[in-house]
Amino acid sequence: MYSAKEVAKITGLTTATLRYYEKENLMPPIARSIQFYRQYSDSDIEWINMIQCLRLANVPIRSIKQYVALLLQGGKTIKERHCLVDEYMKNLKIQIDNLQKAFLLTQSKLSFYEKLMQNSDNESLSYVEEWQLFKGQGKKNE
Amino acid sequence: MYSAKEVAKITGLTTATLRYYEKENLMPPIARSIQFYRQYSDSDIEWINMIQCLRLANVPIRSIKQYVALLLQGGKTIKERHCLVDEYMKNLKIQIDNLQKAFLLTQSKLSFYEKLMQNSDNESLSYVEEWQLFKGQGKKNE
DNA sequence: GCTTGACTTAAAGTGCACTTCATAGTTTAT
DNA sequence: ATAAACTATGAAGTGCACTTTAAGTCAAGC
DSSP states (O other), rough: BOHHHHHHHHHHHHHHHHHHHHHOOOOOOOOOOOTTTBBOOOOHHOOOOOHHHHHHOOOOOHHOOOOHHHHTOOOHHHHHHHHHHHHHHHHHHHHHHHHHHHHHHHHHHHHHHHHHHHHOOOOOOOHHHHHHHHHHHHHOOO | OOOHHHHEEEEEEOHHHHHHHHHTOOSSOOOOOTTTTTBBOHHHHHHHHHHHHHHHHHHHHHHHHHHHHHHHHOOGGGGHHHHHHHEEEEHHHHHHHHHHHHHHHHHHHHHHOOOOHSSSTTTOOOHHHHHHHHHHHHHOOO
16 A cells, blocks of 8 residues: 555656546545545556556546546446547547657758758848748758 | 638638737738738748647747747857757657557557457456456567 | 628637645654 | 644646637728
8 A cells, every 4th residue: 555645756646636636536436544544556556557648648637537437337338448549549640640740840950950050151041041941952852 | 912811721720829829929020911901921821830830749839939039030040949949859759759658558458448349248347357457468468 | 871701909718737725634753 | 742744625826828708990792
């Protein structure tokens, strides 16, 4: 059994965030001591890991709430959960795609600046000229 | 020259967002008609595309503001801009990494559910059992 | 002439995911 | 015995990126 602070240290979340997740029904019921202090079990910590994974995938809290509600209902909700996770997957693919597009553009912008920095006479370069140069470079590489 | 509404249609942003970006100094000065209506040029639209690319990479508004301020100062700020774009790049790499981790986990969760759905007797499966099954499956695949 | 619909502004409102605050009870160390 | 350090709660506050509202100007069509 772990105290709130210990769990905070293990997971990298704050105790406030843990309480927030619990309040939002993202957690199963957490055991309490006689003094009503929370006592997290190993499986609670794994549960938090699961939430952290979903948050990493930018799954909104209200959607995690949905998923958790199904999970707590047990085996009969597997189809619905499969459906939800499939949505997460589609979303993930879109996000990765977007980031990779941005990655390519950023990469070419970076090497463009590196080329420019080899010249010494950029003092007079206006933002319009830079943009045109950058676009021109892009076309050469196509 | 394009009207606010036209630009909204072209870029997929709302006119309100366009005004917001302008107010936050993410845009160079936009030309105005006699009636003080905004008249966006082709290069304004490309500028918006650039902002959209940065937003796609989850670059916060205040950082875009910084970048744009340097851009408007012209060629002497190339080193600083290179530095900023390099930060964007580092951040992008982290984000892509995180999403790919989530992707792998989601993928295995998905195929786990698909396996479970072939069984018909999941009615009695509690959330604890599911989690244990899922973890067990993971180990087999390692 | 009057409505419709485009545009203008500043300012207030929204939704999300926390975060901080105020208040109070409990345990531990000096 | 008193302070420090942990726990608890509900409620209010924060920061971000817009979004909506209110109040007005301008041009075109019936």
